[in-house]
Amino acid sequence: MSLVYSTETGRITPEKEQAQRPKGDGIVRIQRxxxxxxxxxxxxxxxxxxxxxxxxxxxxxxxxxxGCGGAVKNGTIEIQGDNRDKIKDYLVKQGHTVKFSGG
Structure with missing residues (x-):
């Protein structure tokens, strides 16, 4: 239960919370x-x-x-199709550590 009104300060508005993204371990993971x-x-x-x-x-x-579409959602990148090898090659050239995850 949160405080909504106080006689000292009046109406209390909740502070807006920013969406917290989980901090990574330095490894970029690609899954299908x-x-x-x-x-x-x-x-x-x-x-x-x-x-x-x-x-x-x-x-x-x-x-x-x-050569396909994609989107950015909730701090992740979605690329259409099964292009894991192309994505890995590009990210390794950019200096990231990349692993495949999932099936």
Missing amino acids: ETKGRKGKGVCIVTGLDLDDKALKLVAAALKKVC
């Missing part, structure tokens, strides 16, 4: 996922400890490298 996508696979890139603007730039570069 088809669940909930009607059988269409996407590659999900997690572990990039970047702000939203930089993450969108990396996503745009990955989409160009792979």
